[in-house]
Amino acid sequence: MKVTASELIDDTYLEGIRRDMVRFAHLQLRDKAQAEDVVHEALLAALDQAKDFAGRSALKTWVFAILKNKIVDLIRRQSRTINISALSSEEESLDQAFEAQFKANAHWTPMARPADWGDPEEALRQQQFWAVFDACLRHLPENTARVFMMREFLEFETTEVCRELSITTSNCNVILYRARNGLRRCLQKSWFSAGEQPC
Amino acid sequence: MLSCKDATHLLSEGQDRKLLLPEKLRLEMHLAMCKGCRNYRKQMSFLREACRRLGERQGEAGE
Numbered sequence: 001m002k003v004t005a006s007e008l009i010d011d012t013y014l015e016g017i018r019r020d021m022v023r024f025a026h027l028q029l030r031d032k033a034q035a036e037d038v039v040h041e042a043l044l045a046a047l048d049q050a051k052d053f054a055g056r057s058a059l060k061t062w063v064f065a066i067l068k069n070k071i072v073d074l075i076r077r078q079s080r081t082i083n084i085s086a087l088s089s090e091e092e093s094l095d096q097a098f099e100a101q102f103k104a105n106a107h108w109t110p111m112a113r114p115a116d117w118g119d120p121e122e123a124l125r126q127q128q129f130w131a132v133f134d135a136c137l138r139h140l141p142e143n144t145a146r147v148f149m150m151r152e153f154l155e156f157e158t159t160e161v162c163r164e165l166s167i168t169t170s171n172c173n174v175i176l177y178r179a180r181n182g183l184r185r186c187l188q189k190s191w192f193s194a195g196e197q198p199c
Numbered sequence: 200m201l202s203c204k205d206a207t208h209l210l211s212e213g214q215d216r217k218l219l220l221p222e223k224l225r226l227e228m229h230l231a232m233c234k235g236c237r238n239y240r241k242q243m244s245f246l247r248e249a250c251r252r253l254g255e256r257q258g259e260a261g262e
Contacts, residue, residue, distance in 0.1 A: 106202030
């Protein structure tokens, strides 16, 4: 049976979905108040539409799709006033830490050589892993995280990310590279280093 | 001959665009000899998978 959004949402359910949405928006926007606002807008838009749903699962997917669009709008607006490719001291220190992993000939130092992370499923199954992953994402510098999230969470093609944020492709590549290396090192340090040592 | 640093650039960009054939060949040659960069490649896929799952976890139906 098909029902409308407002019929599916009671207070407890609303609070649950709202919390998930705020967490999702906060990861990307880095601003609690902005995250609350955009979620509020998305929920209102969702409830406002007299669309029918086959159940809560369909509703949630749809509400998150609205949220993603609202987040993108917000990022797009912000990208006009902030310089996404500007380097903060955080980005500079990430880059320095990255460079320190290589010898003068641009090969890995023995200490920094990437280790085997074993079976990925193993980590992904563990609840604690997600807390670490979340912390590592929040640890990325703001602009770096924004580009990375657009690419990996909002699942834009790289060309779209560049266009939306008005940055060049090579700049986009540099930022994504920085984000991935930062995350990689953070996960290595905070999650995987309990395992085998890099050889 | 690619350096490890060059290889990591290509491995990251490989997540965002199709690498050109010469790039692929040079990369594969490097990877064949370098365990560290092979691990790096697996780690890049791991990151993508983790992000995808995190998105699903947030967006998935749940009570």
